[in-house]
Amino acid sequence: MKSSETSKHPVIVIGAGIAGLASACRLASQGEKVILCEAAHTYGGKVGEIKNKGFRFDQGPSLFTLPELLDELFVDCGKNPRDFYSYYQLPVVTKYIYPDGLQLKAYANLEDFKQELINKLGEKKQDLDRFFKHIEQVYDFVFPIFLENPIREFKKHLKSSWWESFKMLTKIESFKTLDASNQSWFKHSKTVQLFNRFATYNGSNPYRAPATLNVIPHLEHKLGAYYVKGGMRKVVQAMYDLAVDQGVEFRFNSPVSQILIENGAARGVVINNAEVPAKAVFCNMDINKAYPVLLPKERQPKLLLKQEKSTSALVFYWGMNLTETKFDVHNVLFSKDYKDEFDCLSKGAVSDDPTVYVYISSKTDPSDAPKGKENWFVMINVPPNKDQNWPGIIETARKNILDKLNHYFKEDVSAFIEMEEVLDPIKIEQFTSSQQGALYGNSSNSMFAAFLRHPHQNKSLKSLFFVGGSTHPGGGIPLCLLSAKIATHAY
Ligand SMILES: Cc1cc2nc3c(=O)[nH]c(=O)nc-3n(C[C@H](O)[C@H](O)[C@H](O)COP(=O)(O)OP(=O)(O)OC[C@H]3O[C@@H](n4cnc5c(N)ncnc54)[C@H](O)[C@@H]3O)c2cc1C
Known part of the structure; x- marks a missing residue:
């Protein structure tokens, strides 16, 4: 594929978890055409919601810390966060x-x-x-x-x-x-x-x-x-609204089965047996699954995948x-x-x-x-x-x-x-495709565990970025927001 052709393609984000949504917003605000492909019928990943018999539950996270990181995402996209959500x-x-x-x-x-x-x-x-x-x-x-x-x-x-x-x-x-x-x-x-x-x-x-x-x-x-206000689900609702506002195109019920690599660079993804070309790919799938499932032919980071x-x-x-x-x-x-x-x-x-x-x-x-x-x-x-x-x-x-x-x-x-x-x-x-149902990717149960998290990029796979709780700097909403910021700044 010629580079002039490639540059016309969208950036594809795989997964609408916290880091996928944040990456999509940031990329769209930088002027990229962004398509976000999510396997589930809705956005949010682990930040789900249950409604039953008049009760509403936050399905996953319950505690919100470092709100300034989420506010910053809205400000960086030229929006007032208070028009989208608030907290106390x-x-x-x-x-x-x-x-x-x-x-x-x-x-x-x-x-x-x-x-x-x-x-x-x-x-x-x-x-x-x-x-x-x-x-x-x-x-x-x-x-x-x-x-x-x-x-x-x-x-x-x-x-x-x-x-x-x-x-x-x-x-x-x-x-x-x-x-x-x-x-x-x-x-x-x-x-x-x-x-x-x-x-x-x-x-x-x-x-x-x-x-x-x-x-x-x-x-x-x-x-x-x-x-x-409105519960933790409001966090991802606000991020979804921001993404739509920035022009991100969402494709739900669209599980990505492969990331296409050509000459050492990501050139698209496969969804339902169809190839979708991309200028770059941001992957919010758990790294422990992304390598064996989406990149089976590439060199696997064995030490990292083996971590507790x-x-x-x-x-x-x-x-x-x-x-x-x-x-x-x-x-x-x-x-x-x-x-x-x-x-x-x-x-x-x-x-x-x-x-x-x-x-x-x-x-x-x-x-x-x-x-x-x-x-x-x-x-x-x-x-x-x-x-x-x-x-x-x-x-x-x-x-x-x-x-x-x-x-x-x-x-x-x-x-x-x-x-x-x-x-x-x-x-x-x-x-959510999280390996073994782990909430935060690899554990931090050793002195060096934090240094063994996957970086936002694998140097030998160009145009491919990794974001989310299984990558550096780690799991939890604030760190997932930071991973998206680090990766999109590097893009
Ligand atoms: C019960 C529970 C309690 C928690 N408590 C807290 C808390 O109080 N505070 C806190 O900060 N954090 C908490 N967490 C952790 C927090 O929810 C996660 O760290 C964070 O939401 C992970 O976001 P992520 O960006 O890694 O994406 P994820 O939430 O892991 O979402 C990944 C998304 O990618 C999609 N996807 C995966 N593979 C593909 C594919 N091949 N194609 C298309 N789509 C794909 C998935 O369907 C999913 O929507 C909790 C989690 C749980 C489950």
């Missing part, structure tokens, strides 16, 4: 409930949260101040050079000299596990458990993942956690015929033995005493449930799919979750469930 801060980020009955509130106001840790767990003010200062410094260091930039830039820093690399990795606490670091900061094991939980925000294990992940509580408690996957999720969506006052919007009921919980996950199993997360958006937006009722999103972390006996795991987990809730409420909670849907790793894999 809840007074309490999370209510934590421990097995012995102790409860504490992580207030949005950081000083109030610190005071709660002092009052309830006997932590010292100066230790908390030092901890939050420390994680702010790590964040300020990591964000601009690692998260906002191509991974190659960070590797360049590391290659500068052995001593400089060592100093840098020490500074970002790569050599310590998250648990070891938190043990050194806090007096009480319950505070350690609370801060260890942040490893699960990218599907990792706090007893193996580096303490660098302490940037996550900085995000949540210093920079803020938000609620999107992040955890998946088991979610029960329960329409509850009650309104109760003991829960907040976001609630966590901790397990007795957190280490054992993660040991089970590492073995591909689920503990009989899992930590349970309950998200009830109808507490802040009553239109999400019929009058006098609530929408409970009840989630536990589960291992990625390795052909375990999922019906058996789900049945046991449901019973264990209900036992925990019954114990807390001192009554049979199941009597109030009037509608139920379930999400498990197999469904996540079927709906």
